[in-house]
Amino acid sequence: xxxxxxxxxxxxxxxxxxxxxxCGKQPQEKTKSVVVLVDLSESTRDLRNLYLxxxxxxxxxxxxxxxxxxxxxxxxxxxxPEVPVKEDFKVKPKxxxxxxxxxxxxxxxxxxxxxxxxxAKKPQLTEKLxxxxxxxxxxxxxxxxxxxxxxxxxxxxxxxxxxRDRKILIILSDMLEDSERYNFYRENFTPRRINEIINAExxxxxxxxxxxxxxxxxxxxxxxxxxxFEVQRFWLxxxxxxxxxxxxENYSSTLLKFVED
Numbered sequence: 001x002x003x004x005x006x007x008x009x010x011x012x013x014x015x016x017x018x019x020x021x022x023c024g025k026q027p028q029e030k031t032k033s034v035v036v037l038v039d040l041s042e043s044t045r046d047l048r049n050l051y052l053x054x055x056x057x058x059x060x061x062x063x064x065x066x067x068x069x070x071x072x073x074x075x076x077x078x079x080x081p082e083v084p085v086k087e088d089f090k091v092k093p094k095x096x097x098x099x100x101x102x103x104x105x106x107x108x109x110x111x112x113x114x115x116x117x118x119x120a121k122k123p124q125l126t127e128k129l130x131x132x133x134x135x136x137x138x139x140x141x142x143x144x145x146x147x148x149x150x151x152x153x154x155x156x157x158x159x160x161x162x163x164r165d166r167k168i169l170i171i172l173s174d175m176l177e178d179s180e181r182y183n184f185y186r187e188n189f190t191p192r193r194i195n196e197i198i199n200a201e202x203x204x205x206x207x208x209x210x211x212x213x214x215x216x217x218x219x220x221x222x223x224x225x226x227x228x229f230e231v232q233r234f235w236l237x238x239x240x241x242x243x244x245x246x247x248x249e250n251y252s253s254t255l256l257k258f259v260e261d
Contacts, residue, residue: 029063029065030164030165030166031063031065031066031067031090031164031165031166032063032066032067032164032165032166032167032168033066033067033158033159033162033163033164033166033167033168034058034062034066034067034068034069034168034170035069035070035071035154035155035158035159035167035168035169035170036055036058036068036069036070036071036169036170036171036172037070037071037072037073037148037151037152037154037155037169037170037171037172037173038051038055038070038071038072038073038084038129038132038133038172038173039051039073039146039148039171039172039173039174040072040073040074040132040133041073041074041075041144041145041146041178042144043146043174043176043178044172044173044174047172047174047220048133048134049133049134050172050218050220050254051133051172051218052126052129052130052133052134054170054172054218054254054255055070055126055129055133055172056126057255058170058255059122059125059126060122062089062118062122063089063115063118064089064091064111064114064115064118065089065090065091065164066089066090066164067087067088067089067090067158067162067164068085068086068087068089068125069083069085069086069087069158069162070083070084070085070086070129071083071084071151071154071155071158072084072132072151073146073147073148073151073171073173074145074146074147075144075145075146075147075179083154084128084129084132085125085128085129087121087125088162089114089118091110091111091114093106093107093110093111094110145178145179146173146174146176146177146178146179147177147179147180148171148173148175148177148179149177149179149181149182149201149206150179150206152208152210152242153206153208155169155208155210155213156208156209156210159210159213166214167210167212167213167214168213168214168215168216169210169213169214169215169216169244170215170216170217170218170255171215171216171217171218171219172218173217173218173219174219174220174221175217175219175221175231175232175235176221176231182197184231184234187234189230189231189233189234194233194234194237194238195237197234197238198237198238198241202241207241207242208242209242209243210239210242210243210244211242211243211244212243212244212245213242213243213244213245214244214245214250215239215244215245215246215250216246216250216251216255217235217246217250217251217252218252218253218254218255219231219232219251219252219253220253220254221253232248232251235251236248236251
């Protein structure tokens with residue numbers, strides 16, 4: 001009988017210790033790595049206000065723990081030297097001695113401070129991007145070509161280097177590739193031609209690894225509706241080959257929705 005009582009007391013104490021260790025902890029929110037690619041070619045010049053509104057919506061959804069990057073789509077995207085925004089909002093709680101800690105009270109205090117800093121930084125990010133999208137005439141960068149495909153290698157590297165629970169890629173572009181390799185203004189996107197392009201990119205090792213990435217495309221364009229749907233059909237197949245998820249409803253002329261969770 002005494003042994004049974006001792007076992008019961010031991011189990012009770014173990015339960016109390018487990019509760020003290022974990023009951024006070026809040027369930028962690030899922031973090032996300034968000035990469036936005038912005039087309040700065042001349043063909044999108046009249047769409048920059050739309051792009052800015054989309055970016056404001058994206059910025060409003062960034063939380064502590066997330067990674068956020070905005071990169072340019074230019075004539076040579078993969079070698080573009082400037083990355084307008086690259087922010088890692090991951091919190092690494094440390095105690096007074098600078099050692100990592102999981103103390104719930106300290107973690108909460110540090111997280112709250114990080115949230116305040118992020119809130120104050122969001123308007124700054126918006127203003128910085130506004131200056132890039134809508135610069136004065138004297139600062140305007142004239143980009144004649146659009147290398148969308150190589151910009152995806154930039155996104156791939158970001159997702160690999162800043163891993164989070166969820167990977168989100170947002171592309172603000174008319175999606176008309178106009179590079180040394182392809183001219184989508186002239187392409188005839190038959191199923192056969194789409195497969196040829198994808199297989200060529202795969203064979204040459206240029207198809208990016210975007211496995212598990214959720215893709216959103218804001219593809220406003222002045223092109224005729226038939227061309228819009230032809231180009232859309234290509235990119236739906238292309239991203240599928242990259243392992244990404246691009247739903248037809250998330251390829252639109254506006255950012256219809258931006259899913260957080």
